[in-house]
Amino acid sequence: MTNLAMNLVHTAAKHPDRPAIRLGDSVLSYAQFEQASQLVAALLTQHGVRPGDRVALMLPNVPHFALLYYGALRLGAIVVPMNPLLKEREVAYHLSDSGARLLFVWTGFEQEGEAGAVLAEAKTIVVEPTTWPGLLAGLAPVAEVHEADADDTAVILYTSGTTGKPKGAELTHANIARNVEICADELIFVSEQDVVFGGLPLFHVFGQTASLNAAIYAGACLTLLPKFDPRAALETIARDKVTIFQGVPTMYTVLAHFPERDHYDTSSLRVCVSGGAALPVEILNAFESAYSCIVLEGYGLSETSPVVSINRLDQRRAGSIGVPVSGVEVRIVDDSAVDVPVGEIGELIVRGHNVMKSYWGKPDETAQAIPDGWFRTGDLARRDEDGFLYIVDRKKDLIIRSGYNVYPREVEEVLYEHPAVAEAAVVAFPHPEFGDEIAAVVALKPGAAAEPDELREFVKAKVAAYKYPRVVEIVTALPKGATGKILKREITLTTV
Template sequence: MGNLALNLAATVANTPEAPALRLGDLTLDYAAVDAATARVAGLLRARGIGPGDVVGISLPNVPAFAICYYGVLRAGGIVVPLNPLLKERELAFHLEDAGAKVLFAWEDVADTARAGAAETGAEPVIVPADGLDELLAHVEPAWEHAERHDDDTAVILYTSGTTGKPKGAELTHANLAANCEVVASTLLNLSPRDVVLGALPLFHVFGQTFALNTVIKVGALLTLVPRFDPAVVLEVLERDRVTVFEGVPTMYTALLHHPGAATYDVSGLRLCVSGGAAMPVEVMRGFEESFGCTVLEGYGLSETSPVVSFNLPDRERKAGSIGVPVPGVKMRLVDDAGEDVEEGEVGEIAIRGHNVMKGYWGNPSATAAAIPDGWFRTGDLARRDTDGYYFIVDRKKDLVIRGGYNVYPREIEEVLYEHTDVAEVAVIGVPDARLGEEVCAVVALKPGGTATADDLTEFAKLRVAAYKYPRYVVLVDALPKGATGKILKREITVPSDIGRAR
């Protein structure tokens, strides 16, 4: 296969005038997207960027994201997709760790981008809100595609463990191409006639593989929504006769409960895909009844490109299950020693296949810990039924999934520990009817400390992205600990009113 960007080249050769990307009144055909990616590659080449160089992309769901993404790949570069909501300190860490030389950043976050880039030596390229035309107008296009090998890194996706700094999962051209093929053909049965809604963030692996890369591969249309709003999504579903909707469970809940949902014509929908967190069975049933469309759930991680398992369209769909392994991927349930657990027992999901990352960028020890024997350890605990369907039962990691976004407690704890009044802190997830989970910080203050819960919320809010900061802060005298002094999160109790939106 080589360079993943060759998927775009193949589609352009077949259907240059087919619509590729849509945002509001703007529609770009494949020839226009291809030409723009050649100019992005030319812009990068003029800045000395070549094969193997790292380029950050901090953009929302706009056509410029897709164009920059494929432009970087065309030039042979490595893409580091970044959430545009990241604050300066977070952005600087990612750019520094990846060794990014250039950062494409959205005009709305230009100040943060410039400040974060200045700390690392990366060159910021600000993308205007009205698109790339002006920026690329006088750039000499680079039409060729840099030669890349299957095992060369294409994308670095940062995923934070529950300990230490975020780690960059290296996904190769072969990882992404193979997973894209499985999604397009086996899972979605996608064709050039399909219209896919791009509401999932493209900087996240779910949106990248299921929306961007599969659409480009088959020559379908990706209609973009920069920020999820149920009313806007319903309008786009009707306007563009969307056939495939992909989202996290909170998106389905919001659409299902939107007061005007029944007034929109969404009869074009043929398939919906849910991932990112377990979808409540009642939400699934309600959505299918109201929208007349099947919802299929799957499972994956940044480290696995992402798809591992899925409720396949031609097999029984089991509500609450993450399905069966997709073609080319193997799953096992193992104990702490890496041995298979007994049938019916709970074990940690271990994965092997074309989708498993090359490793963690510049972090061989973390790679060895995650893939000790050729099987990637997910940290997720599951059971398998007699039909081979997997059911997630718990997470070994203390991950909080808030509205489909991963929030890693250790990161928030470290920020709160910077407050001069904080002695101890534990960040946990608490149930939330709208978002699935909400972030809660349980804090013990130092003697004489006067910080209030609101003070600590504001302190964190200024230092981390908006979806991460704790909406709840509970002040306690001390946190429960084990014999070694380790804080025991499982023994933390919070007031019964926590979990109602603040």
């Protein structure tokens, strides 16, 4: 049987009394988790959910997300995770596009959730801790697990929609199960002794596979943080003796520069994993120096379950996304899908057990993304002579100034070297003579000071003349998505 829910069944049988999910002082053992997932399956059955039906979850990082997730999978239903911050029309789109007829929404977010559900003709159940036990009271547990085929869809994950409306990536039980095994058994070696930091959104593929599912598979404890905050994160690490920290670059940036970090005991950390966006080398070095813990940078996408490649504990290079994981092939190709020589830049394409089944209900987009069995990532990359991969930039973020290619990440790396810079994003704006012109938007470290001219000259001294930003704007904070990734599409330049 391939059903991902069997991981919970097996772990609960093996380690019934070990802590599975923790939120603050509240702890759920594996036996309790398994029993609750059986009751959730009964609740879903009561509401007419059958195998293949879509069940939408609009919850933050709370234990109820995990219970609903595994309860739905147990029935053979398809989980549609959604950001609880979505607004009415966005909720309606996700529900209508996926065909979900049942939405679970966390208390405090029900106004937008219910309004969107009405538009999509879906039913809403508000999840509130005090009333939750009543929803499950008197139900007969569903002990059996639906026999899912390897190619059955387990989850529909909506992409961030940087181009057009979000598309739902169909990840199968086999997609996720294999990626989970690789994360736990080959990459970060998760065991039942580990405590995994649960600050990545569980509705996002990184947090879902590498945190929730990997912890359940290995019998580790997942300690949840509903909203990332550096102080709360450090308190969680110190209190629960977190051994595995997983985050996106903005989390590492904030923690590396947090002035009170030495007040917290983080000595339990044994490995950290970064993904979701490129991790600037300066931030990696600053974090490792501050916390005396190795950071493994990896790479993946919603469409690849997500892990494609990662650095290893015994084999890593700063600035690299490592080498492909077991069973995954990558190529770097030009616009004609011809492999480029070692060291040259091209588009990274992927083939393997991790590549999604399709975009839900979108055969044309699926064929465009996977025309020949190789998934087009849209990311520009290069490979060195030892096989290590380096993401250069998003293909669509490439700036072409006077016919010269400018890769924003290269310029951003230089900005991060300035002692006053906390975050940086390099973007293009139209220019009548050069086509694209270059701008940098920068947020400074707490208490730091720098002038735009100073930052511009700093970069100018370190890169070719066509690469440095002609416009530099300093802001209090850069716009970010749910996972903390900087959203360049939401940056508005005020001086051009």
